Amino acid sequence: MTAEIVRKRGVLGGRPTIAGTRISVSQIANYVANGYGTADIQKDFPHLTSAQITVALRYLDDQANKEIQNLAKASV
Numbered sequence: 001m002t003a004e005i006v007r008k009r010g011v012l013g014g015r016p017t018i019a020g021t022r023i024s025v026s027q028i029a030n031y032v033a034n035g036y037g038t039a040d041i042q043k044d045f046p047h048l049t050s051a052q053i054t055v056a057l058r059y060l061d062d063q064a065n066k067e068i069q070n071l072a073k074a075s076v
Contacts, residue, residue: 005059016059018052021045028056 004019011017016025023045031041038053 005055018048018056021048021052023048023056025056025059028053029060032057 005016005025006019007014007016012022012024017023018025018028028041031044038050041053042048042050
């Protein structure tokens with residue numbers, strides 16, 4: 001199963017979610033911000049694979065990098 005991040009109108013207000021779930025990327029971010037790791041997240045969401053969690057974290061990283069690049073371009 002290929003994990004991916006999707007946005008669907010009517011699902012969690014169109015926020016990015018892990019495909020096939022109603023788990024938002026921001027939920028995963030909150031867990032990580034509070035010091036939880038993949039195994040901890042899977043305890044609360046046993047249907048998530050480690051690959052799905054990794055994809056969510058990569059998505060967050062990509063979005064942060066895009067924002068940094070946009071800020072850098074705006075300050076030139």
